[in-house]
Amino acid sequence: MKISFPRMGYSYIALKWLVENMGHECIVPPEPSKRTLDLGVRYAPEFACIPFKILMGTYLEVAEMGAEIILTSGGRGPCRAGYYWVMHNYLLQELGKDVRVVAFELPLDNLKDFWKKVHWIRKTGGLSVKEFIRVLKITWEKLKAIDDVEMRSHEIRPLEIHRGDTTRTLWKGLELLDQANTLEEIEEARREGLKMLESIPRDDSRNPLKIGIIGEIYVVLEPAANHYIQIMLGEMGVQTDRSIYLSAYTRKNTIINLEGDIFSKARPYLNEAPIGGHGVNSIGETVL
Amino acid sequence: MARVGIPHTLAYFLYYPFWKTFFEALGHQVVVSSPTTREILDLGVEETVNDACIPIKIYHGHVASLIDKVDYMFCPRLVSVRLHGDFGSETFCPKFLGLPDLIRLTFTKAPPIIDTRIDLKKGKKELESICVEVGSRLGNSSQESQAACKKARQVHRQYLALLRQGTMPPEAMEILLNGAKPASREFPPDGLSIAVVGYPYAIYDPYINVGLLNMLAREKIKIYTQDMLSDKILNREARELPKSMFWYFSNRAVYGGLYYMKKANIDGIIHVTAFACGPDAMVDRLLEIEARRHNKPYLSISIDEHTGESGVRTRIEAFVDMLRYRRDKA
Numbered sequence: 001m002k003i004s005f006p007r008m009g010y011s012y013i014a015l016k017w018l019v020e021n022m023g024h025e026c027i028v029p030p031e032p033s034k035r036t037l038d039l040g041v042r043y044a045p046e047f048a049c050i051p052f053k054i055l056m057g058t059y060l061e062v063a064e065m066g067a068e069i070i071l072t073s074g075g076r077g078p079c080r081a082g083y084y085w086v087m088h089n090y091l092l093q094e095l096g097k098d099v100r101v102v103a104f105e106l107p108l109d110n111l112k113d114f115w116k117k118v119h120w121i122r123k124t125g126g127l128s129v130k131e132f133i134r135v136l137k138i139t140w141e142k143l144k145a146i147d148d149v150e151m152r153s154h155e156i157r158p159l160e161i162h163r164g165d166t167t168r169t170l171w172k173g174l175e176l177l178d179q180a181n182t183l184e185e186i187e188e189a190r191r192e193g194l195k196m197l198e199s200i201p202r203d204d205s206r207n208p209l210k211i212g213i214i215g216e217i218y219v220v221l222e223p224a225a226n227h228y229i230q231i232m233l234g235e236m237g238v239q240t241d242r243s244i245y246l247s248a249y250t251r252k253n254t255i256i257n258l259e260g261d262i263f264s265k266a267r268p269y270l271n272e273a274p275i276g277g278h279g280v281n282s283i284g285e286t287v288l
Numbered sequence: 289m290a291r292v293g294i295p296h297t298l299a300y301f302l303y304y305p306f307w308k309t310f311f312e313a314l315g316h317q318v319v320v321s322s323p324t325t326r327e328i329l330d331l332g333v334e335e336t337v338n339d340a341c342i343p344i345k346i347y348h349g350h351v352a353s354l355i356d357k358v359d360y361m362f363c364p365r366l367v368s369v370r371l372h373g374d375f376g377s378e379t380f381c382p383k384f385l386g387l388p389d390l391i392r393l394t395f396t397k398a399p400p401i402i403d404t405r406i407d408l409k410k411g412k413k414e415l416e417s418i419c420v421e422v423g424s425r426l427g428n429s430s431q432e433s434q435a436a437c438k439k440a441r442q443v444h445r446q447y448l449a450l451l452r453q454g455t456m457p458p459e460a461m462e463i464l465l466n467g468a469k470p471a472s473r474e475f476p477p478d479g480l481s482i483a484v485v486g487y488p489y490a491i492y493d494p495y496i497n498v499g500l501l502n503m504l505a506r507e508k509i510k511i512y513t514q515d516m517l518s519d520k521i522l523n524r525e526a527r528e529l530p531k532s533m534f535w536y537f538s539n540r541a542v543y544g545g546l547y548y549m550k551k552a553n554i555d556g557i558i559h560v561t562a563f564a565c566g567p568d569a570m571v572d573r574l575l576e577i578e579a580r581r582h583n584k585p586y587l588s589i590s591i592d593e594h595t596g597e598s599g600v601r602t603r604i605e606a607f608v609d610m611l612r613y614r615r616d617k618a
């Protein structure tokens with residue numbers, strides 16, 4: 001099957017590997033552009049939020065590129081995002097597109113549905129359970145390595161002497177990770193990527209301003225949706241750290257909930273958790 | 289004895305009889321704000337951020353109008369009123385969840401707020417313990433509160449029964465709480481039937497929807513709403529969706545809309561939606577698409593503080609004309 005997924009930052013590199021190694025064809029979602037947003041605005045309800053519209057645009061673009069299935073995550077609310085896939089499906093059907101959005105709900109919520117979908121993806125790709133688990137493991141490591149390299153780049157960028165070095169190097173590192181096919185290769189690419197970042201000529205005497213970036217998960221994660229804010233700030237000499245990384249998010253939310261701490265920090269400001277869209281995490285992490 | 293204030297909006301339309309009975313059984317006085325008026329809306333608009341949805345603005349207006357008249361403000365935190373919803377986690381729109389905090393931070397001079405958390409999915413006995421907690425804030429013993437809870441439950445059941453018979457909430461409250469006689473209405477045999485779905489605080493508040501139900505009633509149209517359907521019927525509709533939404537009132541509107549779409553005796557569906565409502569962006573499009581698939585005429589009326597009566601009237605009249613034409617042709 002031709003499979004695509006939402007684009008969130010650089011995670012597409014790991015997800016592309018996943019889809020291809022599950023025995024499917026991957027339609028890599030293009031970086032959201034003006035056209036993506038225009039498409040989204042045209043076909044999404046007026047009061048849907050920006051992430052909904054960008055995703056709508058992306059889905060229409062991957063449909064044009066031939067995608068048959070779009071894999072995404074569900075969610076349990078109260079934020080609207082957990083309902084996106086249902087609406088996206090309705091809208092795509094109405095437009096007569098031959099593409100279906102398949103969402104994985106949290107295994108915590110609906111274990112059976114989760115396994116059913118996992119098996120379906122695995123079987124249609126023709127993988128044995130063992131191979132499948134191996135592929136998932138590698139994807140996970142890849143995802144983490146991508147986050148590691150990106151995280152480091154945001155620390156180095158404000159110190160770079162030649163503007164643009166870091167971003168160029170980051171891409172080189174990401175390309176290495178893109179090529180890596182085994183756990184060992186990923187580890188090697190990760191180390192190599194970090195090493196390249198370290199060797200960028202930099203001025204350690206600067207004491208960069210540190211800014212934390214918080215907010216709704218999609219807007220924070222997709223550079224094209226936030227005007228490349230981290231790169232922009234970095235090149236202005238600001239060190240940024242953001243509250244959400246995809247690997248950290250899934251690490252926390254899928255199986256166990258380690259967020260108790262963050263909730264308690266937000267409590268003086270908001271009594272009911274969660275209110276959705278990472279509202280609580282945003283408030284809590286600003287305090288931290 | 290304490291005076292407890294209840295704002296005449298949001299959950300009021302479904303739960304007022306319950307809480308009125310409860311507080312009065314405990315010997316307190318219930319003060320309910322007047323139905324929404326221009327002044328209440330203005331008070332609310334003053335106190336809220338610009339991009340809040342109109343129901344939240346109005347809620348603030350009702351609270352403001354009650355502040356000097358009560359000893360306690362009843363503003364519970366509605367988390368879930370379902371024993372088990374979709375995935376067991378159906379809740380309310382985020383603005384509901386944060387409402388007591390908003391009220392507390394906005395009205396620093398407000399009387400103590402009773403912001404008890406209402407989360408019925410936690411267990412069978414939950415409602416009773418909530419009542420005990422609310423009672424204890426007012427100085428009532430657990431026994432008193434339990435007895436009052438029992439009484440309130442009975443009244444609530446009668447209230448729901450009246451709604452299921454097709455009575456509108458304001459009339460049902462009159463019958464139940466003030467012993468009014470049910471009004472008898474005649475409908476012409478060839479008259480139209482329209483289902484009006486949407487949030488109770490949008491469809492039963494004639495101020496915000498500029499008298500929409502009355503416009504229909506004057507045309508001798510039989511009106512149905514989602515609140516006339518039993519939970520069993522609504523839940524059946526839930527199973528036909530790939531997934532339910534996460535917000536209780538939104539789901540009721542969606543299920544109700546889906547149910548009436550399939551009914552041959554319903555001529556059309558009107559969805560009353562609140563401008564700038566987060567969930568409604570989904571609800572409205574979903575209903576619109578489903579209505580088209582079911583070949584049922586669908587009209588969406590969006591309301592905000594600038595909604596003019598004549599604009600709504602024109603659209604309603606055009607819709608009704610179209611329905612009549614459609615029926616005559618058939």
Ligand code: SF4
Pocket residue numbers: 341342343344381382383384487562564565566567568
């Ligand atoms: S459901 Fe919509 S109208 Fe109701 S409080 Fe939430 S945002 Fe406002």
